[in-house]
Amino acid sequence: MTIHRNVLLFAGMFGLLAIVGFGQSWSVALTIFNLCLISAIMALGVNIQWGYAGLFNIGIMGFAALGGVAAVLVSKPPVTEAWGAGALGIGLAMISLGVTIAATIYARRKLTGRRRNLISFAIIIAGFFITRAIFDPAVSAIEAIEPAKTGYLGGLGLPIIVSWLVGGVFAAGAAWLVGKIALGLRSDYLAIATLGISEIIIAVLKNEDWLTRGVKNVAGLKRPVAREIELQNTDWFISMADTLGTNVISFSSIFVKLSYSLLFATVLLAILWLSEKALKSPWGRMMRAIRDNRDAAEAMGKDVTRRHLQVFILGSAVVGIAGAMLTTLDGQFTPGTYNPLRYTFLIWVMVIVGGSGNNWGAVLGGFLIWFVWIEAEPAGAWLMNAITSGMSEGNALRDHLIKSAPHMRLMVMGMILLLVLRFSPRGLIPER
């Protein structure tokens, strides 16, 4: 019975996309579908944290942005001049930072009492100034090299698909750091700490031009699929368009989008399969046991904090992968566009609406909420026009209402979150 229901729900979702395809255009439908796939992966990552273990992470934006950085650092060609000018300095600064941290930890372990705080404070201050002294000239050297075109170190020049994995690793690293600090304390502390780290990650990406060009953005990333213009000049593609009886140009754009869909769907299915396997394994049962009764699980000898750390890292890594995929799809990295409402809270609405604890639910939520989010904008504008159609042209209230219609989306998403949480906390596809 429930299986039937779930199939129906997914069929309904694809039906909605098909309506867009027939009604607007297939190109629009595929654009929405591709972002649905990425959203579903992000929702899966959050579901691993929240659904499996009850960890509340509101820094999803930061982890997704780390994935985006990975796309830049992996795929862009290295800027040789900049490497020559400043790579050594940056490397030394990183070593100096590492030494400072290690020395502080060592001092805190070895010393006791008042001397402990004094000496570790002194180490931090000294380390900070030494690091800055090496770091600053290196940064200005790098940023001085053709600032309008590069002004950063560039990347490794590898295929961009590699960055999906690297993005996962970056996010996992950040998650380890946050988890080490905040897990094991009150549950709210993780939320506050993740909120903080995500704001900081975005601030770093916006300001460290040597790494990511900051708000100057990195455009023209490599693509894992063919470019439209290449396809339009390829013989086999032209003949294929001929046999299908479509226009070469519009078919090339659909073909490219479909290739992305195929790639993304493969990743989604792989992660979904792994998540389902994990959830049904003894490990998954243990996680749910910890979530449902922490004390009992602890009494049974489970190391709750460690397991939480593990699951927090895994979930964040999945979000990082999705973040790298998103930047790949955009073809550019724009730190200024990361905002918590779109990248953190929207994902939460997906997980809660879909059904926390159920991977299929998270996927459905990702699809549905992304679809609603996209279609709410024209719908809201249409609604506002309809409401205000009785008012005269140039009426101040009318202008204000029409101008403010986009902000309705936030309110609607918040309402959906609150209503689902209140009346149907198990979501569309409840946990089995």
Next chain:
Amino acid sequence: MEDLLNAIILFSNFVLVPATAYGAQLALGALGVTLVFGILRFSNFAHGDTMAFGTMVVILVTWWFQSMGISIHPLPTALLALPFGILATIGLLLATDRLVYKFYRKQKSPPVVFVMASVGVMFVMNGIVRFIIGPNDQVFADGERFIMKARDFKASTGMAEGLTIKVSQALTLGIAIIVVIALFWFLQRTRTGKSMRAFSDNEDLALLSGISPERVVMITWIIAAALATIAGTLYGLDKSFKPFTYFQLLLPIFAAAIVGGIGNPLGAIAGGFVVAFSEVTITYAYKKFLRYLLPENLEPNSLVQLLSTDYKFAVSFVILVLVLLIRPTGIFKGKVL
């Protein structure tokens, strides 16, 4: 000697005075968070947007007053509008409590569910504010702008450096002191305040002694609404009003509440100043300051800024992390676990 005085004046002008005002604003915000935490036992993520909502109402009423020509020159008209903002925010918070949080209280849901609900509330409030007033900067300060202008100070003292004190800064400190005294008098001396403290200390015992939990919760929301509106308005007068900035204030406010010991009002005040002073001293460029103090051959060429101002959130975060690592209960032994 004169160099030393100049250095002190410079430091006061760019660090002491602004940080004191900012600290008072953070302290008022953190007091609201800490009170809600003490009574309802969850971190209220909607607090920043509650501040934005209250300030928005104050701004709208201010504009209305200005259009009617009502003013209390030299003070900003916003002070006159403040009570209206507080009333509207009280209404909003009581309505949210009835519609959202009450249900979970009845269910005895775990704190994380409350936190999540508060995130939903934040979303909705954010939407309301942007819908009504838009996402852009609004300046609503009027009346006299300065108590002391840099030029006048220089003229009267003959110093090279000037000291500026804005009306908004003096108002912030004055109002914050009045509010804090009133709040502590209420918590320590009145029957209701005592019942609130009892409820915060031990809920079961408070219930046994006949304290009505719903009443305590209601009063908490009323106080939180007043604190949020006052903090938000003072911040807006001092800097400017932008909905997204208020959302971002959440992090320093939480840091302040946790540093001081969450659930402890005294701690929230101390925490506010700790966070504000760290933020301002760490992001201040000391070049000119050091030029006054050091002999000529040691003068720095760089800005001598520890961190760029873009990283001020990192400061709150680092403070937060240090507290969580070293003393999770905070300076004044708040609640933990």
